[in-house]
Amino acid sequence: MAAPLSATAGPEPDPDFAELVAARPHLSANAFDGLTVEEVPLARIAEAVGTPTWVYSAGALRRRARALRAALDGAGLRASIHYAVKANGNLAVLRVLAAEGLGADVVSEGELRAARAAGVPGSAIVFSGVGKTERELRLALAEDIFQINAESAEELEAVSALAASLGRTARVALRVNPDVDARTHAKITTGRSENKFGVPIADAPALYARMAALPGIEPVGVAVHIGSQITAGVSAFRAAYARLGELVRELRAAGLPLQRVDCGGGLGIPYRDEPAPLPEALAGAIRHGLGDLGLPVMLEPGRWIAGPAGVLLASVVVQKQGAARRFVVLDAAMNDLLRPAMYEAWHGILPVSPRALVAPCSPADVVGPVCETGDTFARGRALPALDPGALVALLDAGAYGAVMSSTYNMRPLAAEVLVDGARFAVVRDRQDHAALLAGMRVPHWLEDAP
Template identity: 55%
Template sequence: MDHFLYRDGALHAEDVPVAEIAASVGTPFYLYSTATLVRHFRLFDEALDWGPHLVCYAMKAASNQAILKTLAAEGAGMDVVSGGEYRRARAAGVPGERIVFSGVGKTRDEVRLALEGGIRQFNVESEPEMQVISEIAGAMGVTVPITIRVNPDVDARTHAKISTGKSENKFGIPISRAKEVYAEAAALPGLKVIGIDVHIGSQLTELEPFELAYRKVAELTEMLRAEGHEISRLDLGGGLGIPYTPSNVAPPLPTDFGAMIQRTVGHLGCEVEIEPGRLIVGNAGILVSRVIYVKQGEDRQFLILDGAMNDLIRPAMYDAYHDIVPVVQAEPGAEKVPYDVVGPVCESGDTFAKGRMLPPLKADDLIAFRSAGAYGAVMSSEYNSRPLIPEVLVHGDQFAVIRPRPSFDEMINRDTIPEWL
């Protein structure tokens, strides 16, 4: 469910007409709903009410500070994968003890940053990283909690580029080597081994891969406890998918996910962490764009928008589907026509959809890409010297620009010309 609905034929974000925002900020722009963000977070939080837990929002999905502050006010922790994300979380007022630091390539500077600013735990992905954290923590005279990410070799049955739990993926240590790696960690100064971390991928639309992985984690917990390790926390990652495509089969709900977690690891008495990103913010955001031209090709019509692949890269990068709707609702019974929906970037890859059936549209009409809140703004770029587009947050009958569109001068003046030129 989201809060982007038609009222009297006009698409609204909560209580604000989308066309009103477009007239104020210009197109294209990202638009988020506070009510949807809060509702989705609460669904996850309530799904784990059966035991001690923390829902750590995966910031890589959308990292605007206004989104972070909205979720932090609900009690969310944050899952960060870079020093920049850590700084964003802290700038948004999230305390260090609610920040989990994941990622395979933590630098020495990032480790120091987190140790100085406070950290709930590092999710360690390799033995060299573990040794670096130990060295830096020892030099600073501190002890840092860690979990070790294990790779359970489970097929997440998702897109190859967002699968992370198979043996050929770069993430974590093979679960078969967990016993020796945990023993090594326990012997290193400055580290306190507190748990296990696992994450098998993103946009999973069934629970079976999660359950296979979590049952392996449960077995590993028992084995490590028998070896004398204090395993008190399980970081079970995220990855639950959202319904991008029209389908009669919806992905599992957070309630189903929480019940499955209780069924597989609830008996262990561990604190549970999960790291949802897409399901919290994906349907909480849309991309609004304007039709520049309707172009007749040899055998098709092109709907040319002012939004482009640099604004929303998912269709070009993942062949991803986004539902596209007009901001002004079509008349009842209006016959749909096929369009290739494209942007103005000089690449054939700048294509959002082919043969998409839409109501008849014309130049200057507004359209919206649904389910664009996750991996939209955060993956955008200034390719073709196109400025980053605004982000806007709605709260009831109010809206605010939470990232302004830079001017062309601001964009160009970031370049520095050497003296010899």
């Protein structure tokens, strides 16, 4: 079953097929059904739904939500978990996590409405983001959400004026920027002084005092989020939470009210075989920095819960031999899964067929059909010969996959499927070309143009 370890482009050998499957408990591979998610062969989903299709494991979502909860409880923390909807906003995914007792962290009106539609109560929703519009704030106030994370002095004034004019009170936490380098990709770091997020931590005491004096606002605490996909240990978390703890003590000394501390998210996952901190390590970092404050804490994970739970199921269009490289062209493309093109991200790629899982392998570049050289999923990846119609699965695509999709090259959005044990269901229909064109209009003066 294993792919040869010699057919890789990197200095370290890629994990083979068996290692990729073994590290993901919701996946299995056998001689009869090939690659399977929970109890459902991916080939069965492809036959019923077509490709490309996103496939999510409800069991994996539950298992990871429970593992994070157990880690927080084991550290003796009073903690609430608010899933970051931006990672994967499918209503079925949100419903699974809501049933596990998770709230939601949203960054737009659409995400707030999705969370409510999935059954998340307003009392469990946090609204983050640097550019909330008046319309979004009105909705947040109307839904009486748990917390608004304000990210600037200007936003505090706007929330105050709006809430007071509506006769409402907004529960607001002040997001601070601790100037901590999380050592993650430059495009997803959020806690350094040059990033757009939060207020400088040195300015926080004065701003918090100002917030406490504003009408229409109930100050509830402070918040921090230093980045996404943090895998270089928990030292950055420890530094951020230590600074946050110092800030809380300073605010208390000034007689200012605090009810809780928002620790954000960012815990990374191993896409390849890189080491990644466990939730127990994150819980330990929170306890070290904030455990003596006697305040409940909040977490806002997204990728750690949803990322490993999803795959992108695709079909081979053609296998093409170039002058120096073999190309495997898929029907999925960068408009579906943007991460490799945008972040140079590595995703495991597995053949679905039981025969292909044990066939000899050689290096291949895995690409999509979009007219961009950047439409490349992998280079020099060890794969067997794959005829047109052969199925492959791109792993760990449950977060920042479908939510970042586009219709570039006029390609309709892929279908989404949820697997739960031996059952599966389409949880988002495949977009057709009629729907893709439905919102477009030709102005009347061009209707008779040649």
